[in-house]
Amino acid sequence: MKHSTETQGIVAQAARVLVVDDSRAQRQLLAVYLRRWGYEVLQSASGEEALGLCARERVDIILSDWMMTGMTGVEFCKQFRALPRSAYGYFILLTSKSEKAEIADGLEAGADDFVPKPVSSDELRARLRAGMRILSMQAELVEKNRVVAQTLDELQRLYDSLDRDLIEARKLQQTLVRERHRSYGRAEVSLMIRASGHVGGDLVGSFQIDAHRVAVYSVDVSGHGVASAMMTARLASYLSGASPDQNMAFKLMPDGSRAVRTPAELMVAFNRLMLEEIQVEQYFTMAYAEVDLRDGTVRLAQAGHPHPVILRREGGIERAGRGGLPVGLIPGAEYEGSTLKLCPGDRLFLMSDGITECPGEGGFDLGEDGLARMLARLRDLDSAALLEALVWDLADFAGNDRFPDDVSGIVIDYRG
Template sequence: MDVLPEIPARILVVDDSRAQRQLLTMCLRRWGYEVIESGTAEEALDLCATQSFDVVISDWMMPGMTGPEFCRRFRALPREGYGYFILLTSKSSKSEIAGGLEAGADDFLTKPVSANELRARLRAGIRILTMQAELIEKNRQVARTLEELQGLYDSLDRDLIEARKLQQTLMRDRLRDYGAVKVAMMIRASGHVGGDLVGCFRIDPGRVAVYSVDVSGHGVASAMMTARLAGYLSGGAPDQNFAYHMAPDGTRTIRTPAELMAAFNHLMLEDLQVEQYFTMVYAVIELATGQVTLAQAGHPHPLILRRDGRVERAGQGGLPVGLIPEARYDTVALQLHPGDRLLLMSDGVTECPDPQGHELGEDGAERIVARLAGMDSAALLESLVWDLTAHAGTDRFPDDVSGLILDYVP
C-alpha cells in the first residue's frame, strides 16, 4: 500500500530523455508527489527562478548545461527554504561524485533507476526538508517571542526610567542649609532604581535629624520600600514622621534614635510583614551645642571628620531593621565642635570590590575620606565616587552608593 510523503512536495524532474522523464514522473505521481517536467537545464533554471520546488531530480549528462552546472546555479538562486537536489548518473568514480557534491548535490542515483531506491532516497530527503521546515517555523516563533520580549523590555525600561525620576524627587535638594548645620547628600544607584536613601529634616527649631538607609536587595521592590521609608522620615508630614510619637492624650513627643529604630523594626515585622529588611543610621543634632545622639542598625559606622583632619569612627553596629523581633538598639552620644563634620555612608562604599574581588572595607573608606578631608562636603562626596571608580576599575558599581555629610558651622 502506497503512503503519501510526510509533507506535500513539489518535484522538478530534469532530463533530456522524454522516456526517462515519463518513467520517473509516473512513479512519483503514484506516490503522491506533485511533479513538473523539464527537458533542458536552461528551461529548468527558468522554472526554478519563478516557482518553488522542494526536490529537484536532474540527469548528469545533458546538452548545453550539465547536471552539476545546473545544480550550482540552482543553489545560487534566492529562495526561502532549502531545495533537495538528486543527481542521476551512470558515473561511479569517486572524483566525479565529489565534483557533484561540491556543486551542491545532496544525493546520487545510479542509472537505471530502481523505483524502490528512488522512493527510499526521496523519503530521506523529505525527512530532511520536514526538519528544516520545522526549524524555520521554530526560528520564526523564537523571533516573534524575542520581538514580544523586546517590546516588554522597552516598556519596562520606560517605566523604570520614570521610576528613577520619581525616586530622585525623594531628594530634591542635595544641599540643605539649617544655619548652624549644612547637609550635603549623594546617591548613585547601581541600576535604574535603587534601595539607598539619605535625607534630613528639621525636628524642631533647635534640632535637625539626618539619616542613611540601605534596603536589602535591588530594583523596584527596594525602591518602593525606600519611597515608603522616605514618607516616614519627611519633615513635611510630621503626623506620619516616625521621629515623633503621638501619646494617647494627643501630645507629641520626640523619639530617641534608639526608639525610632525599634518603632521601624515593629513596623517591618508586625505591620508590613515583608521579606525585606534595611540597615540604617539615624542621628539628631542640637544646633546650639553640636551634641549628637545617634543609633546604628547594621549600617557602616558613621565617621566624624574633625576640623584638625582626624577621622574618628562612631556607633556600635547593631542589628538590621526588620530581621529579629524585639531587637534592641542603643543611642550613642557624641560631640561635634565648630568645623567638625559627620559622614554617613552605605555599604555600597565599604563593600565595593576591586577587580580581584577584594572589598574596600571600612578601613579603606576611612583612608579615602581622610585624604579628601580638605575638600568641601559636596566635592568630597563627588570625589569619593571617583575614588571608588578607581578602586573598582569601573563606574558600574554592583551596589548602590550613597553618602551624607553634615557640617557643624555655628
C-alpha cells in the same frame, strides 16, 4: 507542530518533485513512478526552463539528468543553489558517471545525492525517502527557529517596556533626594546617592525636627532593583519633613501634641512597623542622627549600618555608634543610642555599606579603615566636593565605576 509557509508543502500536502531531463520518455517514466508513490510532479525539458520554474513555483525535490543539451545538470544545480529561496530544495542527480572526481564535482555544485542510470525504481524510492527525511528535519528546524525568533522579539519588547518603566522609576526615585545640598543656618547638609542599577535601595536625607534640631539619616534596603526601590520610597514618606504627621520621628501624645522619638526609639518603631504591618521579606539597615544646632550635641542610633564617621576640624577621624541589629529581622529587637559632640567645623558622615564593602581589584573590601584613609586624603575639600571625589576614589579602588552595590552618603557640617 505547525510548519512555516515555505515548508508546509512537504508536510501538509504531497511533496512537489521537479523532473528535469531532455528526454521526454525518461521524464514520463519517472513521472509515472512518482505519482504512484504520492508525489506531485512538475517537468522541464532543460536546465534553463527548470530555473525559471523554480523561481516561480515551490519545488521540494529535483531529479535532474546530468548530461543534457545546453545547460548540464551540474550547471543547473549551481544556479539553482544561487536562487533566493527561503526553503531548502533537495537535489538528486541522475547519472551514469561513476568516477570519483566527477562525483566530487556534483557534490561541489550543491547536489545532495546521486541515482545511477538506468534508474532502479526501488533505489529511487529509497533515495526520495531519504530526501524527505532531510526536508522534514529542515522544516522542523525552520519552524523552531521561527518560534525562537518570535520569542526573542517578544522578550525584546518586554525588555524595552521594562527598561522604559525603570527609567521613569529612576526619575521618580531621584525626586526623593532632589536637594543635594541644604542649609539649616548653623549646619549644612550635603548628600550623594548612586544606584548600581536603574533603581536602587539606598536612601539618604535630612529634615528639621524643630527650630533647634536637625535629623540626618542613611538607609540601605536589602536586595536590589524594583522591590528595594519601592521600599525606599515608602521609607522616605516616613522620614519626610514635609509631612510631620506621617513622619515616624514624631509620635502622637494622648493630649494631641507631638513628641520626638529618640533615635533608638525610632529604630524600635520601624522594626515593629516592618514586622507587624508591612510584613515583607525585606529588611533594612539604618543610621539616624539628631543634631542640636545650639551646642552640637548629637544623639545617634545604628541598626546594622556602617559606623558613622566624625571628621574633626583639627584633622582627626573618629567612628561613632554602637552597632545594632538590622530593622525588620527580629521581633522585639532593642537598639542602643549614643551621644557625641560636634564642635564648630566638625562634620558627621553617614554612609551605606556600598562604600565600606566595595571590592577592590585585589579582592579585598575597602572596609572602614580604607574609608578612613580616603577621607583623610579628601578632608580639605568642602562636603559636596568630598562626596564627589570619594566616588572617584572608590572607582579607582574597584578598578571600574560599575559598583556592585548602591553607594550613598550624607554629610552634615556643623558651623556652630
